[in-house]
Amino acid sequence: MSRQLHGRVVSRLALFTVAMFGFGFALVPLYDVICDVTGLNGRTADEPADQETYVIDESRAVTVEFVALENGYADWEFRPAVTRMTVVPGKAYHTTFFARNRKTEAKVAQAVPSVAPGRAARHFNKTECFCFTRQEFQPGEGRDMPLVFVLDPRLPSDVSTVTLSYTFFELQDTPVAVNNGVQKSGGEGV
């Protein structure tokens, strides 16, 4: 009798354990969804924004700052063409970032964007960005990479400065599934 009782409790608890193990993994897509919706964590889109036309509000000026970082000790040259510009929400602007491969072999790199403050992230629309694709560099090659962006006029009115920061990651030469699909959510790797 007690064997049956134990069996029921144990099987329920074992099921619960497995479910919680799964829940840990379910947090991964859940986290992505929450970040995409709220712009939490400075996440910005890694694909081109829709070409929306906005009502341009000429009276409002927002400072956009550009930051370029290398991951670890990658030893690349990586910097924005201009470090700051004053923009009007609703208008499209063009700027470039310069990167140079200092190594003697060909390398592939990927820039990952982040916007601060976090609540500005989903109003920072990039219509063209070098961060959407992997960038291949020959040994010693350097080039300017384009960025076209529009600030959505719905940007909260108390935000007067937005910082766009890129971190440049040197990728392994092996064609890891970094570029397609997995890019958006780590969860798809499993």
Add this chain to the structure above:
Amino acid sequence: MSTDAIAHDDHHDEPAKGLMRWVTTTNHKDIGTLYLLFSLLMFFVGGAMALVIRAELFQPGLQLVDPHFFNQMTTMHALVMIFGAVMPAFVGLANWLIPMMIGAPDMALPRLNNWSFWIMPFAFTLLLATLFMDGGAPASGWTIYPPLSLQTGDAFPFLIFAIHFMGISSVMGSINIIATILNMRAPGMSLMKMPLFVWTWLITAYLLIAVMPVLAGAVTMLLTDKFFATSFFNAAGGGDPVMFQHIFWFFGHPEVYILILPAFGIISQIIPTFSRKPLFGYASMVYATASIAFLSFIVWAHHMFTVGMPLAGELFFMYATSLIAVPTGVKVFNWVATMWKGAITFETPMLFALAFVVLFTIGGFSGLMLAMAPADFQYHDTYFVVAHFHYVLVPGAIFAIMAAVYYWLPKWTGHMIDESLGRKHFWLSVIGVNILFFPQHFLGLAGMPRRIPDYALQFAEFNALSSIGAFIFGLSQLMFLWIVIKTIRGGQQASDQVWEGAKGLEWTLPSPPPYHTFETAPEIK
């Protein structure tokens, strides 16, 4: 009737002889003893690491160890103390006490019980072996945040598998405890008649089952990120290292209550005994424990106020965290109210229990300070945090475990402890622990970061003081070891009752109890 049956059982229920008894045992008392001895061993291993840390921090500058080894010590100290000392000690107490407290003959699943214990030595062999590997032991802190933790050398997979093993052991132990409590209570023992230690363990076991698998998932993701090119936490591949912090602390905050709820149970057994009054507010204690367990799931991000959360998030986690002070306050109030107008005596277990109430509450208050998001930006990752969690874990959890050992050791061994040695151990410990951790509050408020082997000169005096306290506290634990050994080997014969005011089924058994107890369920009045 039950005592007759036990006296009769005594002679044909001898445990097997020799070493194999301990390897093959399925007896809850044997397994409880194994857990407690394992925990004691790990307490000294983790303690030795702490003394390396404090010896290095005695003076500014680098004297004894290089910074990388220092980081290995902080990481391993935490892992060993949390998973090797505190958790197994509570499981050991649960094994010994829960069947005797609810009138059950053994745990529900004795073979699983044996397995839960014997996984632990393997887990810790894996973990401690990393100290001798290329690149050394894990050195990224026990929170193993990526990307830093992904730079761990050969030790990395060993660390992950050790955590998996610990998790499996905890989950199996918890399933066993829940099945025992739900199915094997003596007739007449309703849930609301259970001793509070049993209640707190029931809730703790549910917490363990809920969060250990989440930790297992998180470390598995780290493993695949490092070796199988996934990008859960790798920003270059579209992952997010901050996500690890969310998943980790979703486990981590319930985990800190796993480390304290059984201690609440122990204190709720000991204070009524030596106050010679029933526990004040039994039902509110049960509900408070359950509320704390529930709240533990919705406060995790207070460990990471500085990662750049939206204001609404900061506020939510701040208020939810502050709310925990309410059920905790109920508990402290009930302990004090239990003592109110009681006929109190101050035997060693009671001294430790009283120190627990005072010093744990200090740790609770500093926790409340850290819960205030705007203030936390100042305290985050400073020695103030170190002081806070050591106050709740050392004079909190560890003092409660020591109180439990002093309280139940006469029952387990049949010998009274050496009371005068016990009191000396208490006073050395309580003075040592305060010299050790109190100055760390000041260091933190003055801005000394945690996890550093060297520091600015203005922190020198408080660090020296703290290190002196560490050696007083650490060395006085050798006295604890000596008292335990002495009590096991002999001493004044303990009566069945042991303590005048003790209530509960375990005190109706002989001291020491026979190998098998309550084969016929006792009657509950």
